Amino acid sequence: MSLHVGIVAAGPIDEIPDLSNYPKVNYWIGVDEGAKVLYEAGIQTDLVMGDFDSIDPSLIETLQQSAQSVKVFPTVKDETDLELAFLEAIHLKPDQVLIFGATGGRLDHAWMNVQLLNMFADQNINAWLVNGQNEITLKKPxxxxxxxxxxxxxxxxxxxxxxxxxxxxxxxxxxxxxxxxxxxxxxxxxxxxxxxxxxxxxxxxxxxxxxxxx
The missing domain is CATH 2.60.120.320 (Thiamin pyrophosphokinase, thiamin-binding domain)
Structure with missing residues (x-):
């Protein structure tokens, strides 16, 4: 069976389209507050990961218990939570990756996330940043x-x-x-x-x- 990974990051909720419109996704990763988005949408999360520094502490345990797997990282680290999620997705050798909640809010994070698409291009993985108005990918020759x-x-x-x-x-x-x-x-x-x-x-x-x- 083809593996289609959906990664939901901690971007502004108004930048995230209706996730039910992506039925091909059969493996969901919730990154930090993105785990809350998946939980509230009633979508079974396969992996919750991040440092959870932006989530109400009272919700963290609920989000972690709702997922099939959990990975917690320190707040101080060299990589962003989303970069670590990209590495997890690449390890799965997926047919496609769709990344939500990664283009709104802070421009430094949005631009870095576009650059991080290089990670998928290097592995010839079809990966797209997705928001309500755009889908973005990066390709090598x-x-x-x-x-x-x-x-x-x-x-x-x-x-x-x-x-x-x-x-x-x-x-x-x-x-x-x-x-x-x-x-x-x-x-x-x-x-x-x-x-x-x-x-x-x-x-x-x-x-x-x-x-x-x-």
């Missing part, structure tokens, strides 16, 4: 397919590295053929699918793919 997503009509391909070389886009309204894109250019923002499935390919650099809606 290669060929990838994306099925048309009616809930997210726009798709952007942005260079995460200084440049991305030989970017080819097929099956999109605005195609490209072996084009080099550089940081600061808006050429590849707000594209759309023209077919049921789109393909993108590039030979060097790191690309940020963002599906979005108004």
């Amino acid at each position: 290669g060929k990838y397919e994306l099925e048309k997503d009616l809930s997210f009509p726009y798709i952007s391909f942005l260079p995460f590295s200084e440049k991305v070389e030989n970017l080819t886009l097929q099956g999109f309204r605005y195609p490209l053929d072996q084009h080099t894109i550089v940081q600061g250019s808006s050429l590849t923002i707000s594209n759309e699918w023209s077919e049921k499935k789109g393909t993108y390919f590039f030979t060097s650099g790191i690309i940020l793919v963002i599906k979005s809606r108004d």
